[in-house]
Amino acid sequence: MATLLLSAAGAAIGAGFGGTVLGLSGAVIGRAVGATLGRVIDQRLLGAGSDPVDVGRIDRLRLSAAGEGAGIGQLWGRMRVGGQVIWATPFTETVQRRRSGKGAPKPKVNEYSYSISLAVALCEGEILRVGRIWADGNEISPRDLNLRVYSGSETQLPDPKMEAVEGTGRVPAYRGLAYVVIEDLELAPYGNRVPQFSFEVVRAAQGPGVDATKTLGGAIRGVALIPGTGEYGLATTPVYYAEGFARNRTANVHSPSGLTDFATSLTQLTEELPAVNSVSMVVSWFGNDLRCATCEVRPKVEQTQRDGVGMPWRAGGIARSVAAEVPQVDGASIYGGTPADASVIEAIRAIRAAGKEVIFYPFILMDQLEDNTLPDPWTGTTGQPKLPWRGRITLSVAPGQEGSPDRTASAEAEVLAFFGTASPGDFSTSGETISYSGPSAWGYRRFILHYARLCAVAGGVDAFCIGSEMRSLTHIRGAGDSFPAVDAMRALAADVRSILGPTTKIGYAADWSEYFGYQAGENLYFHLDPLWSDSNVDFIGIDNYMPLSDWRDGEDHADAAWGSVYNVDYLRSNVAGGEGFDWYYDSPEGALAQRRLPITDGAFDEPWVFRYKDLKSWWSNLHHERVEGSGQSIRQPGSPDQSRSGSPNMVAPQWTKGPTSRTSSSMPSRRSPLCRFGRTAAGMTSSRCNICWLWRLSGPIR
Numbered sequence: 001m002a003t004l005l006l007s008a009a010g011a012a013i014g015a016g017f018g019g020t021v022l023g024l025s026g027a028v029i030g031r032a033v034g035a036t037l038g039r040v041i042d043q044r045l046l047g048a049g050s051d052p053v054d055v056g057r058i059d060r061l062r063l064s065a066a067g068e069g070a071g072i073g074q075l076w077g078r079m080r081v082g083g084q085v086i087w088a089t090p091f092t093e094t095v096q097r098r099r100s101g102k103g104a105p106k107p108k109v110n111e112y113s114y115s116i117s118l119a120v121a122l123c124e125g126e127i128l129r130v131g132r133i134w135a136d137g138n139e140i141s142p143r144d145l146n147l148r149v150y151s152g153s154e155t156q157l158p159d160p161k162m163e164a165v166e167g168t169g170r171v172p173a174y175r176g177l178a179y180v181v182i183e184d185l186e187l188a189p190y191g192n193r194v195p196q197f198s199f200e201v202v203r204a205a206q207g208p209g210v211d212a213t214k215t216l217g218g219a220i221r222g223v224a225l226i227p228g229t230g231e232y233g234l235a236t237t238p239v240y241y242a243e244g245f246a247r248n249r250t251a252n253v254h255s256p257s258g259l260t261d262f263a264t265s266l267t268q269l270t271e272e273l274p275a276v277n278s279v280s281m282v283v284s285w286f287g288n289d290l291r292c293a294t295c296e297v298r299p300k301v302e303q304t305q306r307d308g309v310g311m312p313w314r315a316g317g318i319a320r321s322v323a324a325e326v327p328q329v330d331g332a333s334i335y336g337g338t339p340a341d342a343s344v345i346e347a348i349r350a351i352r353a354a355g356k357e358v359i360f361y362p363f364i365l366m367d368q369l370e371d372n373t374l375p376d377p378w379t380g381t382t383g384q385p386k387l388p389w390r391g392r393i394t395l396s397v398a399p400g401q402e403g404s405p406d407r408t409a410s411a412e413a414e415v416l417a418f419f420g421t422a423s424p425g426d427f428s429t430s431g432e433t434i435s436y437s438g439p440s441a442w443g444y445r446r447f448i449l450h451y452a453r454l455c456a457v458a459g460g461v462d463a464f465c466i467g468s469e470m471r472s473l474t475h476i477r478g479a480g481d482s483f484p485a486v487d488a489m490r491a492l493a494a495d496v497r498s499i500l501g502p503t504t505k506i507g508y509a510a511d512w513s514e515y516f517g518y519q520a521g522e523n524l525y526f527h528l529d530p531l532w533s534d535s536n537v538d539f540i541g542i543d544n545y546m547p548l549s550d551w552r553d554g555e556d557h558a559d560a561a562w563g564s565v566y567n568v569d570y571l572r573s574n575v576a577g578g579e580g581f582d583w584y585y586d587s588p589e590g591a592l593a594q595r596r597l598p599i600t601d602g603a604f605d606e607p608w609v610f611r612y613k614d615l616k617s618w619w620s621n622l623h624h625e626r627v628e629g630s631g632q633s634i635r636q637p638g639s640p641d642q643s644r645s646g647s648p649n650m651v652a653p654q655w656t657k658g659p660t661s662r663t664s665s666s667m668p669s670r671r672s673p674l675c676r677f678g679r680t681a682a683g684m685t686s687s688r689c690n691i692c693w694l695w696r697l698s699g700p701i702r
Contacts, residue, residue, distance in 0.1 A: 072177065073123045076205050078131075081122055082198045086179065088118040089165055091187070114187045116194060117161055120180050122201050126152040127178040128217065129271035131200035132256070136190065141256040145182050152178030178203075202272050218275050225347075228282030228363045229336035231301060231313055235343035236263050236350050239308040251308055262347060270354055278357040278462070281347060283339055285316070285447050286326065286367045290384050291377050291396045292418035292473060297364060298442040299338035300326045313340045316450055317427075317436030327367050334387070335365055341454055345432055348458040357462035361509070362451050364390040377401070391471035391511055393418070399475065399520070412478035419488045422446040424495050427453045448492055452499040464500055466492050468509035469543055474527060475518050481627065483527045493536040509541035516618050517609070524609065524626040546613055547579045550594070558594045581613040 070084055096111045122130070130149050133142055150156050158171040159181045180199065187193060204217045212218045232239040232252040238260055239251040257264045269276060289295040299315040301323045307313055313320040315338045326333045339347075351358050368374060370386040377398045385392075395414050399406035405414065420443015427449060428435045434453050436446065448466055455461045466489060478484045493506050500506070508531060518527045532540050550558065551565040562570035579585070583596035590597070601607040604624065608617035 072121065074125065075123050075201060075203055078200065078202045080134075080198055080200050082196065083120040083122045083179075085194075086119050086121045086174075087162060088194075089116055091116045092184075114192050115184045116187065117165070117181070117183045117185065118194065119159065119162065120182070120197060120199075121174070122152075122178045122180065122199060123203065124152070124177060125203060125206050126154075126176075127201055127203040128274075129202050129268070130180060131202060131268070133200070134198045135195040137196075139256050141258050143258045146184055148181045148183070150174065150177075150179050150181070152176055213275075217273050220273050221275055222278040222280065222359075223269065223273070223276055224280040224282060224361070226282050227336065228284040228361075229338065229365070231337040231340055232260075232308055232311060232343050233336060234262050234281075234283075234339045234347035235311060236260055236346045237311055237343075239310045241306045242309055243306065248309070262343075263350065266350060266354060276356065278359060279351050280359040280361045281344075281351065281461075282361045282363045283344055283451065284335070284363040284365045285338055286324075286335070287364045287390060287393065288367060289374055290366070290368075290388060290392050290394060291375070291414075292393050292476075293396060293414035295393060295418055296442040297444050297447045298324060300324045300335075300367075301337040302326055302333045308340070311340055311342050313337070314433065315339070315341050316446070317434060327369050329369065334367065334369070341434060342432065344451075344454060345458040348455065348461060352459070359463040359465065360451060360455050360461045361465045361468065362448055363468065364447075366390055389469070391469045391514075393470065394472040395476055398472070399477070407477045407479070407481065409479045411476050412482070412484040415473070415476055415478070415484040415488060417443075418473070419444045419485075419492070420446055422449055424449060424453075424499055429453065429457055432457050445488075445492060445495075449495060449499070452496045455504075456499055456501075460500065461504060463505040463507065463539070464496060465507060465509050465541065466496055468541070469511040469514070471511045471514040474510075474514060475520070477520070481523075481525070483525070483530075486527055486531050489531050490534050490536070493531070493534055497536040505538040507537055507539040507541045509543050512542055512544045512546050512612065515540065515542050516612055517623075519610075522626075522628045526623045526625055529623060548574050550574075550579055552594070558596065576613060576616070578613075581611050 072084075073081060075081065091114045094113045094115070096113070098109050098111070128151075130142075133140055133145070133147075148159065150159070152175075154175050156173055156175055158173045161181060161183050162171040163169075178201070182197075185194070204212075205215050230252075235252050238253050240248045241251055243249050252260045252262070254261055255264050257267075259267070269279075285297050286300050287295050287297050299318070301313060301320050302325065304320055304323065304325060307320050313323075315323075326335050326337055328334065348358050348360075366388050368384050368386060368388060372384055373382055374384045375382060375396075376384045377394050377396055378392065378401070380397070380401065395405055395411055397404040405411045420439065420441050422436075422438045422443060422445040426436055426438025426446075428437065434450060434457065436450065438446065444467075452464060455464060470485065473485045474483065474489070476483070476485055489508060493508075496506055497504075508528075510528060515528060516526075518525045531537055548571055549565055552559070554560075559570065564570070574581075579596075581599070583598055585591040585595065586597055589595075599607050599610050601610065603626075606621070606624070608614045608621065609624075611617070
C-alpha cells in the first residue's frame with residue numbers, strides 16, 4: 001500500500017520540476033523514488049523479502065503468584081483449591097520456521113511457542129485423589145496434562161523431573177504435603193502464560209483422634225451401582241450415535257476425563273472409597289402390568305432409529321430394531337434403556353479387574369404411565385398407579401379382594417404364566433453374544449436365565465440375585481396353601497446354579513417386610529423358609545428400609561428426651577428396638593398421635609414372630625407355622641423334615657387361636673451346626689451359617 005501511495009506522490013512532485021534527466025522525465029524519476037521508499041516501508045510492515053516475521057514471541061513470562069511463607073491449607077472432604085506454585089522451570093522457547101504467502105520470494109515466518117514445568121502445592125496431609133481440574137475457570141481434562149499427583153504420604157519420593165532440573169539429592173520429597181507436578185505445559189492455549197489452576201481435592205478425615213475404619217472411606221465396604229438403566233451406561237468402550245453428516249452425539253462420555261462415564265465412576269470409587277470391595281451391579285428390564293399373568297418383563301430401548309457406533313445394542317436375545325421403546329413423556333424417555341449386553345460384560349470385567357467382587361442384581365422397573373386403562377388388581381378400578389413398585393405385582397384380583405383366585409389352582413396358573421417356561425437349554429452362546437430359541441413370551445425366567453448366561457460369558461460373578469422385592473408375588477397362595485412363586489424361585493435357583501456353577505453365591509433380595517414370613521388373616525406362614533433353606537441358595541437377602549427413628553418436630557414428642565435425631569445412642573437404640581421391635585402403630589391416626597402399642601403374642605409367647613427387626617430371634621428360634629384348623633406334624637432336630645415348608649429345624653404344630661398384635665412374620669432357621677449367635681442344631685450338614693451371607697451385612701463374600 002505504501003509503494004502505491006508514495007510512487008503516485010513522487011510522480012506528481014517530479015512532474016512539477018519539468019525537463020528530463022538522461023532522457024527520463026521528472027514524473028518517471030519521482031515515481032521511481034517514491035516506489036522505492038514505499039517498498040521499504042511495506043517490507044517492514046508486511047514482512048516481504050528476506051526479513052522474517054516473528055509470531056507469538058514474548059520478552060518475559062509471568063507465573064501465577066507464589067507467596068513466600070504463606071500458610072499451607074488444610075481440608076477435609078471434597079474442596080476446590082487453587083494451591084501455591086512451589087517450583088517452576090524457566091520457560092522453554094520453541095521456534096518453528098516456515099515460509100508463507102504468495103509471490104517470490106515467500107516471506108519467512110518464525111512461530112514461537114513456550115512450555116513450562118511447575119509444581120503446585122495443594123494442602124497439608126495425605127489426600128485420596130485429585131478430581132476435576134480448571135484452568136482460568138474452564139474445566140480441562142487431566143488427560144491433556146502430563147500430570148503427576150503426589151498424595152502427601154510420609155513415604156513419597158522426590159519428583160524425577162524436578163531432580164533432572166535441580167540435580168539428584170537437591171529436591172525435597174515434600175512428605176506430608178499433597179502436590180501436583182505438571183510437566184511441559186504448553187502455554188499457547190492460555191495466551192503464552194501460566195493459567196490460574198484450581199483443583200478438586202478429596203481428603204479423608206485424618207489425625208490421632210480419627211479411627212480410619214469409622215470414616216466414610218474406611219467404613220463403606222459395598223455399594224450399589226444404579227440406576228441400572230442407560231443403553232451404554234455400563235460400557236468402558238466410548239459409544240456415539242451418528243445423527244447426520246459429521247454430526248455425532250456421545251452416548252457415554254460426558255466429562256472432561258475423556259473416559260466413559262462408567263470408567264470415570266469406577267476410578268472415583270476406587271480412589272475415594274478404598275475399603276469398598278463389592279459392587280452390586282443393577283441391570284433393569286421393564287414390567288408393564290401389576291397382574292402377574294399378563295405382565296411382560298422385557299428389555300427396552302430409548303429409541304429404535306439410530307444404533308450405537310462402536311457397540312450395537314443387543315439385550316435379551318434381540319437387536320434394537322425389534323425392541324420395544326421405553327415410554328416417553330413430552331418427547332423424553334421416562335427411563336434410560338436396558339444396558340446393552342456387551343456393556344454389561346465390560347462392566348463385570350472392569351469391576352473384577354479393579355479387585356472388587358460383583359453381585360449381579362437383575363431389577364424390574366414398572367413403566368405404566370398416568371391415565372393408563374389397565375385394571376387395578378388392588379382396587380378393581382380402571383387405571384393402575386403411575387410407575388408402581390414391582391412389589392405390588394399380584395394376581396388378577398389381589399388377595400383379600402372380592403373375587404380373588406388366591407388359594408386356588410387358578411392362582412398357581414397365573415404365577416406360572418408370569419414366570420414362563422424358558423429353560424437353560426433355550427439359550428446359546430456365540431462368542432459373547434447370547435441367543436434365545438425358546439417360547440416367545442417375555443416371562444420372568446427368560447429375564448433371569450439370560451443374565452445368568454451373560455454373567456458366565458463375562459467370566460463369572462461372585463454372587464447372583466434371582467430377584468428382589470417380589471413381595472406380593474411370594475404371598476400368593478395356591479391350592480392347599482402352597483406358595484407357587486416360592487416354588488418357582490427354588491426351581492429358578494437350581495437352573496441358575498447349573499449355569500454359574502458351585503462357586504457363585506445365589507440368593508434372593510427380599511423386601512424387609514417380606515423376608516421373615518407372611519400373616520394372612522388368622523394364619524401365619526414362614527413362606528420363604530423353603531427358599532432360604534434350599535441347597536442352591538447361599539444367602540438370605542434383605543433390602544432393608546426398617547425405620548431407624550420416630551423423630552418429630554417440637555419438644556413434646558415421645559423421643560424428645562434423646563435431645564436430637566443425630567444422637568448416635570438414639571439411633572443405635574432403634575436398631576434392635578423401637579418401631580418394629582418393641583412397639584407398632586395400628587393406624588395412620590395412631591402414628592400421628594404416637595400411640596405406641598406393644599408387640600406381644602398371647603398364644604405362644606413368641607412375640608419375635610411379629611418383630612421384623614428381631615433378626616437374632618428370627619434366626620435362633622424354631623419356626624412354628626400357625627394355620628387355623630389344620631393339623632401339622634412336628635419335626636424335631638435331626639429327624640426327617642415333614643413340615644410344609646421343608647426348611648431345617650421347622651416345627652409346625654396345630655395352632656390354638658390366640659391374640660396377636662402385629663401383622664408381621666418370622667425368619668427361617670439356621671442351616672449350620674454352629675451359627676454366628678453360638679447356637680447349635682443337631683443333624684445339620686452345612687458347615688456354615690446362612691446369616692453370614694445376610695446380603696453383605698457381614699462383609700465380603702468368602
